[in-house]
Amino acid sequence: MTDKRDLLILGGGLVGMTLALAAAHRGLSSHVVDLADPAELTHAGFDGRASAISTASWNLFSNIGLGPRLAPHGCPIDAIAVTDGMKPGRIDFRPEPNEASLGRMFANRELRLALFEAAKDEPLIAWHAPAQVVKRERGEFGVSALLADGRRLAAALMCAAEGRRSPTRDEAGLPLAHWDYRHRAMIAELSHEKPHDNVAWEIFYPAGPFALLPMLDGPGGSHRSALVWTVAEKDAAGVLALSDRAFVTEVEQRMHGIFGAIALDSPRQSYPLGFQHTAKITAQRLALVGDAAHGMHPIAGQGLNLGLRDVGALVEVLADGARIGLDPGDAQLLARYERWRNLDNFSVSFATDSLTRLFGIPGRIPSAIRRFGMAGVQRIGPLKRWFMDEARGISGQVPELLKNNAA
Amino acid sequence: MANATIRPDEADHFGRLAQDWWDPRGASAMLHRLNPVRLAFLRDALDAHWHLDPQGGRPLAGKSALDVGCGAGLLAEPLARLGAAVTGVDAAPENIAVATAHARGGGLDIRYRHGELAALGLGQFDLVCAMEVIEHVADTQSFANQLADCLAPGGLMVLSTPNRTPASRLVMVGLAERLGAIPAGTHDWDAFITPDELDDILGAAGLCMSAPVGIAFSPGKGLHLSADLSLNYLVTAVRA
Numbered sequence: 001m002t003d004k005r006d007l008l009i010l011g012g013g014l015v016g017m018t019l020a021l022a023a024a025h026r027g028l029s030s031h032v033v034d035l036a037d038p039a040e041l042t043h044a045g046f047d048g049r050a051s052a053i054s055t056a057s058w059n060l061f062s063n064i065g066l067g068p069r070l071a072p073h074g075c076p077i078d079a080i081a082v083t084d085g086m087k088p089g090r091i092d093f094r095p096e097p098n099e100a101s102l103g104r105m106f107a108n109r110e111l112r113l114a115l116f117e118a119a120k121d122e123p124l125i126a127w128h129a130p131a132q133v134v135k136r137e138r139g140e141f142g143v144s145a146l147l148a149d150g151r152r153l154a155a156a157l158m159c160a161a162e163g164r165r166s167p168t169r170d171e172a173g174l175p176l177a178h179w180d181y182r183h184r185a186m187i188a189e190l191s192h193e194k195p196h197d198n199v200a201w202e203i204f205y206p207a208g209p210f211a212l213l214p215m216l217d218g219p220g221g222s223h224r225s226a227l228v229w230t231v232a233e234k235d236a237a238g239v240l241a242l243s244d245r246a247f248v249t250e251v252e253q254r255m256h257g258i259f260g261a262i263a264l265d266s267p268r269q270s271y272p273l274g275f276q277h278t279a280k281i282t283a284q285r286l287a288l289v290g291d292a293a294h295g296m297h298p299i300a301g302q303g304l305n306l307g308l309r310d311v312g313a314l315v316e317v318l319a320d321g322a323r324i325g326l327d328p329g330d331a332q333l334l335a336r337y338e339r340w341r342n343l344d345n346f347s348v349s350f351a352t353d354s355l356t357r358l359f360g361i362p363g364r365i366p367s368a369i370r371r372f373g374m375a376g377v378q379r380i381g382p383l384k385r386w387f388m389d390e391a392r393g394i395s396g397q398v399p400e401l402l403k404n405n406a407a
Numbered sequence: 408m409a410n411a412t413i414r415p416d417e418a419d420h421f422g423r424l425a426q427d428w429w430d431p432r433g434a435s436a437m438l439h440r441l442n443p444v445r446l447a448f449l450r451d452a453l454d455a456h457w458h459l460d461p462q463g464g465r466p467l468a469g470k471s472a473l474d475v476g477c478g479a480g481l482l483a484e485p486l487a488r489l490g491a492a493v494t495g496v497d498a499a500p501e502n503i504a505v506a507t508a509h510a511r512g513g514g515l516d517i518r519y520r521h522g523e524l525a526a527l528g529l530g531q532f533d534l535v536c537a538m539e540v541i542e543h544v545a546d547t548q549s550f551a552n553q554l555a556d557c558l559a560p561g562g563l564m565v566l567s568t569p570n571r572t573p574a575s576r577l578v579m580v581g582l583a584e585r586l587g588a589i590p591a592g593t594h595d596w597d598a599f600i601t602p603d604e605l606d607d608i609l610g611a612a613g614l615c616m617s618a619p620v621g622i623a624f625s626p627g628k629g630l631h632l633s634a635d636l637s638l639n640y641l642v643t644a645v646r647a
């Protein structure tokens with residue numbers, strides 16, 4: 001007899017594995033398949049990126065029992081400073097002492113390690129990695145994946161969590177709107193002379209946003225931040241060709257000495273930035289989650305957070321369905337998931353898109369408008385609150401798993 | 408009394424829909440959309456009646472359930488997943504054939520029978536459901552009596568049916584059938600039963616009916632449980 005499970009999760013990265021763990025938390029079993037070897041994914045040099053985990057996403061990790069394991073690795077963001085090329089007119093997002101923090105910074109590697117450790121010990125998760133899917137099938141009664149080694153994995157619902165180039169989505173023929181920003185993100189870890197005081201900086205230049213995200217101090221007590229510097233694709237080759245020393249000089253010029261002297265603390269990496277949004281995130285016995293459902297420009301740091309909201313919504317819908325006897329692949333459940341996520345994804349994608357366009361227009365008059373705009377946001381309480389709630393991920397209809405249930 | 412409750416024209420109508428019954432976008436799309444709503448009511452009723460943990464799995468484990476007018480098994484299959492030993496009964500043999508094949512495909516063990524309920528001699532059940540059925544039978548009182556006979560002591564009955572109101576005539580028979588949301592000829596408005604009438608019918612069958620809960624529609628929420636009883640409503644009943 002085959003081991004038919006509730007979910008067949010294709011893609012065992014941050015979103016896919018969180019989905020498996022959150023589903024297990026609600027009693028749903030899963031197969032998780034990933035092409036990559038977990039040992040390589042957690043190798044120190046594999047992924048130098050860091051993620052800003054919103055309050056809502058942190059609640060999700062806490063609610064599935066990862067809080068104690070992850071807490072020592074997170075650097076809390078106490079405030080977010082947003083400026084237009086360091087000209088006057090800075091917006092500070094700083095919550096009141098009684099309010100929730102704006103999020104925590106984590107090295108992706110630490111998140112992955114914690115998720116993988118938890119998955120290994122979870123009996124409801126059957127983890128197949130490295131494993132290659134050679135054939136996918138979705139039918140009236142269930143789904144299956146044939147692996148290259150001949151094993152066939154069966155489940156009630158297929159979940160595609162393979163990232164923005166999801167082959168499962170393409171095979172299902174789900175339409176995909178694609179906007180290419182022709183931008184590239186330069187990623188590096190910086191050590192700097194002055195402490196960051198747990199402040200994240202988003203400095204908008206016409207060429208693209210420049211973000212500094214606070215990290216925990218290094219082993220030798222060095223102060224560290226993660227740099228995400230967005231440059232136009234046409235300038236990317238030039239920036240990539242810079243020596244480390246010239247790169248540091250370029251970065252320093254854009255930081256105006258806010259953190260004193262800086263040094264590179266990691267190899268430089270770069271990622272092309274795309275933006276995609278698909279309104280159709282389900283098909284027969286198929287649900288898309290994470291970047292397979294939407295690709296995000298990382299300027300607002302919302303990509304992973306949106307993916308985790310997908311996870312929270314999908315697991316809630318499936319658990320509600322199980323409670324009333326519905327199959328995890330039931331079309332009514334998938335319709336509810338799609339309605340719930342589309343509104344959310346669209347509004348966040350749209351807001352991020354507008355922000356990029358607003359700050360991407362060079363010239364003095366647009367700059368004045370931007371400064372005026374920011375001063376306006378600074379003064380108008382409700383607007384500022386909306387921005388902060390967006391950053392925390394607690395606006396809109398929040399899935400139960402993303403609420404603070406500890407209280 | 409071979410055919411005390413089955414109306415042959417009704418059985419033929421639903422038998423013709425059988426093949427398409429499980430397509431969520433097919434002729435029975437409205438019933439598919441109704442399913443999570445009525446199942447949510449049912450789950451709450453089970454938890455309240457048997458004092459169960461609302462988040463617990465398989466609330467019907469160890470219990471028997473009868474679904475009368477089961478169609479192709481849209482309700483019977485969730486009941487089986489909730490742990491019940493399910494028997495489904497329908498007037499149309501085409502439905503029973505489709506239901507049997509669908510349950511087998513999904514790996515569910517459900518006993519399906521077609522014919523007149525009283526003649527089948529199925530015994531008694533902890534849970535008896537007849538959802539969207541009583542408005543289709545020839546003799547509502549004798550149908551209710553048969554349902555009552557099938558209810559085990561301490562058992563729970565759950566019924567749903569359209570109300571007979573100007574709103575239900577306009578929406579369920581007029582608009583929905585004309586727009587194709589519900590197959591034409593599904594409903595005969597004059598056969599609809601009001602909550603007060605149902606209370607009397609169940610009372611005469613020796614049952615005590617709960618306060619009814621409505622199923623309403625709004626563009627924002629879709630179909631949902633509501634205090635508005637004007638379209639469709641759900642009740643539970645226990646032995647008086």
